[in-house]
Amino acid sequence: MARDSHDYLQTYDSRIAKKKTAFVLTLLLTLLAAIFALSLGSINLSWGEVLRTLLGSGEAASNTVIWDIRLPRIVAAILVGAILATSGAVMQCVLNNPLASASTLGVSQGAAFGAALGIIVFGGGVISSGSANVAVEVNNPYIVTLCAFIFGSLSTLIILALTRLKKTLGPSGLILAGVALSSLFTGGSTLLQYFADETKISAVVFWTFGNLGSAGWGEILILAIVFALSFCYFMLNRWNYNAMRSGIDTAQSLGVNTKALLLISMTICSLTAAIAVSFVGIISFVGLVAPHMMRKFVGDDYRFLIPCSAIGGALLLIIADTFARLVISPVVLPVGAITAFLGAPVFLILLLKGAARE
Amino acid sequence: MINIDSLSFSFDHAHLVLDNVSCRIEPQHCLAILGNNGVGKSTLLKCINRIYHAQQGSITINDTDIDTLSKKELAKQIAYVPQNSLATHTMVFDAVLLGRKPYIQWDISKQDKNIVTDLLEKFALTAYASRYLNELSGGEMQKVVLARAMAQQPQFLLLDEPTNNLDPRNQHEILQYVQELAHKQQIGVAIVLHDLNLALRYCDRFLLMKNSTVYAYGSAEIITAAAINEVYGLQVEIIEHRDTKLIVPCDTKYNI
Numbered sequence: 001m002a003r004d005s006h007d008y009l010q011t012y013d014s015r016i017a018k019k020k021t022a023f024v025l026t027l028l029l030t031l032l033a034a035i036f037a038l039s040l041g042s043i044n045l046s047w048g049e050v051l052r053t054l055l056g057s058g059e060a061a062s063n064t065v066i067w068d069i070r071l072p073r074i075v076a077a078i079l080v081g082a083i084l085a086t087s088g089a090v091m092q093c094v095l096n097n098p099l100a101s102a103s104t105l106g107v108s109q110g111a112a113f114g115a116a117l118g119i120i121v122f123g124g125g126v127i128s129s130g131s132a133n134v135a136v137e138v139n140n141p142y143i144v145t146l147c148a149f150i151f152g153s154l155s156t157l158i159i160l161a162l163t164r165l166k167k168t169l170g171p172s173g174l175i176l177a178g179v180a181l182s183s184l185f186t187g188g189s190t191l192l193q194y195f196a197d198e199t200k201i202s203a204v205v206f207w208t209f210g211n212l213g214s215a216g217w218g219e220i221l222i223l224a225i226v227f228a229l230s231f232c233y234f235m236l237n238r239w240n241y242n243a244m245r246s247g248i249d250t251a252q253s254l255g256v257n258t259k260a261l262l263l264i265s266m267t268i269c270s271l272t273a274a275i276a277v278s279f280v281g282i283i284s285f286v287g288l289v290a291p292h293m294m295r296k297f298v299g300d301d302y303r304f305l306i307p308c309s310a311i312g313g314a315l316l317l318i319i320a321d322t323f324a325r326l327v328i329s330p331v332v333l334p335v336g337a338i339t340a341f342l343g344a345p346v347f348l349i350l351l352l353k354g355a356a357r358e
Numbered sequence: 359m360i361n362i363d364s365l366s367f368s369f370d371h372a373h374l375v376l377d378n379v380s381c382r383i384e385p386q387h388c389l390a391i392l393g394n395n396g397v398g399k400s401t402l403l404k405c406i407n408r409i410y411h412a413q414q415g416s417i418t419i420n421d422t423d424i425d426t427l428s429k430k431e432l433a434k435q436i437a438y439v440p441q442n443s444l445a446t447h448t449m450v451f452d453a454v455l456l457g458r459k460p461y462i463q464w465d466i467s468k469q470d471k472n473i474v475t476d477l478l479e480k481f482a483l484t485a486y487a488s489r490y491l492n493e494l495s496g497g498e499m500q501k502v503v504l505a506r507a508m509a510q511q512p513q514f515l516l517l518d519e520p521t522n523n524l525d526p527r528n529q530h531e532i533l534q535y536v537q538e539l540a541h542k543q544q545i546g547v548a549i550v551l552h553d554l555n556l557a558l559r560y561c562d563r564f565l566l567m568k569n570s571t572v573y574a575y576g577s578a579e580i581i582t583a584a585a586i587n588e589v590y591g592l593q594v595e596i597i598e599h600r601d602t603k604l605i606v607p608c609d610t611k612y613n614i
């Protein structure tokens with residue numbers, strides 16, 4: 001008997017060890033991908049030169065290429081990927097819906113509409129964009145971010161109200177509601193374009209694409225702070241998310257304040273998604289795909305799923321963005337389009353799997 | 359002791375789902391909550407567990423109003439097994455470990471793991487420790503959720519129809535275990551049951567509910583043929599067999 005119990009305690013410990021290994025491996029892979037991405041572009045640099053430049057002893061030309069152009073872009077990819085993926089993992093848990101994420105629920109689209117509204121109607125101004133081929137300049141990012149947050153939250157509120165009012169809605173029903181909201185906000189953005197002058201039209205178009213080149217170090221700092229804070233909240237609640245997975249009633253009886261957890265988590269998710277969208281535009285499906293990718297390795301244990309999703313999202317976005325930069329170089333494709341190509345098939349597979357289970 | 363005093367509850371402020379319900383859940387005793395579908399039995403358990411908040415009346419646990427306790431404190435004292443548990447893709451070991459949730463500070467301790475190990479042994483679930491919940495039979499699943507509730511080390515245990523979908527052997531195993539808990543570990547138990555004979559055999563307190571309120575509350579003597587006819591609309595005969603009552607339905611023709 002005693003030996004027996006020893007055995008599966010060991011099994012438990014080795015399972016945990018495997019999850020930790022998965023985390024470390026993904027982290028290493030992401031670092032490698034980042035260095036790789038730093039070395040590639042219109043000027044190819046050697047890995048040694050990349051590392052030297054990062055350590056502050058590179059040549060002047062590589063300094064400009066890395067510190068002013070590539071590094072901000074890649075750090076932005078890491079932060080935005082991590083933000084979208086952690087918020088996706090959390091939404092999937094609190095809404096008990098494997099298809100939930102900022103872009104499938106219309107939160108990103110709402111935020112993009114808000115951003116467009118901020119520029120066109122409230123004349124939100126101009127920050128310089130890091131990448132030369134983006135003509136749009138926006139100089140008051142805060143009104144844009146605020147509008148993005150308001151409309152991103154509007155989507156969230158509608159989604160939450162729907163889950164409360166119609167309990168039989170089900171996972172697919174909720175995603176249909178997300179589709180409706182997305183079309184509504186995309187239609188809104190189109191209308192805004194129709195009435196706007198030309199420079200502002202390109203602003204709106206730019207927002208619906210997603211472009212990591214538009215984030216400078218200032219925005220990156222904000223993204224980093226936002227990510228750090230939301231990540232801390234998510235990690236502090238990791239046991240609550242685990243409990244939440246076994247149903248609302250069970251979670252409550254285990255001492256979880258499920259209503260507060262749902263509301264605060266969803267607010268944080270829409271806030272972080274709105275900030276990400278207002279800086280880099282809509283990047284769809286990363287929030288959906290990254291958590292599911294990591295579930296293959298660490299299961300549904302939110303102790304590991306939250307940090308692993310963060311890394312997985314970062315990795316995914318670095319790869320997608322590097323692909324977008326290089327595939328028909330020197331033209332840089334919008335990364336949002338690449339992630340959509342990547343994400344749509346995964347989304348369909350999940351939908352089919354879910355439909356089979358219902 | 360949990361004391362439920364004149365509890366009233368409604369979902370929509372129009373009609374009462376619980377109407378002035380009073381009863382007690384005492385340590386060392388098993389309370390059977392009996393009544394027709396929809397009479398409010400599950401709602402009563404959820405009010406005791408503060409999943410729902412009763413509009414009127416009070417619930418105290420060892421003379422402390424439950425509203426003054428934090429959710430975590432409450433979870434250390436009352437464990438609850440809902441009528442339907444989600445069979446998620448979670449390993450049995452992890453599912454039972456979740457019962458330690460109210461005690462976990464930052465991470466699980468060695469003691470938490472030992473408690474889980476002991477419970478798995480007690481429920482003969484060791485062979486299933488690495489299986490997933492969505493791959494278990496009804497009986498195994500019920501044992502897992504009961505083990506999770508016991509991992510909370512509660513003073514009171516609320517079970518909502520724990521014998522649903524179980525074969526006779528499993529029904530008796532579960533109820534025997536629960537009865538032993540009450541008698542040996544001084545736990546106060548409340549069970550919603552539909553099988554009156556099981557209730558009579560394993561419980562020693564009875565709450566008969568009708569029209570959202572208490573029809574009768576007391577020990578086994580309140581279970582009479584007349585009471586059962588009133589509460590369930592069912593005609594029965596009660597026979598004595600080895601000191602326990604046995605309820606046998608009469609040959610009545612009911613119109614559907």
Ligand SMILES: Nc1ncnc2c1ncn2[C@@H]1O[C@H](COP(=O)(O)OP(=O)(O)O)[C@@H](O)[C@H]1O
Binds near residue numbers: 369375395399
């Ligand atoms: N979430 C809910 N919202 C509105 N009415 C409910 C809800 N849950 C249960 N009810 C109603 O409350 C009454 C009591 O339900 P319940 O306590 O589940 O009965 P039972 O005794 O079968 O467990 C029923 O009429 C039911 O329709």
Ligand SMILES: [Mg+2]
Binds near residue numbers: 441518
């Ligand atoms: Mg019920």
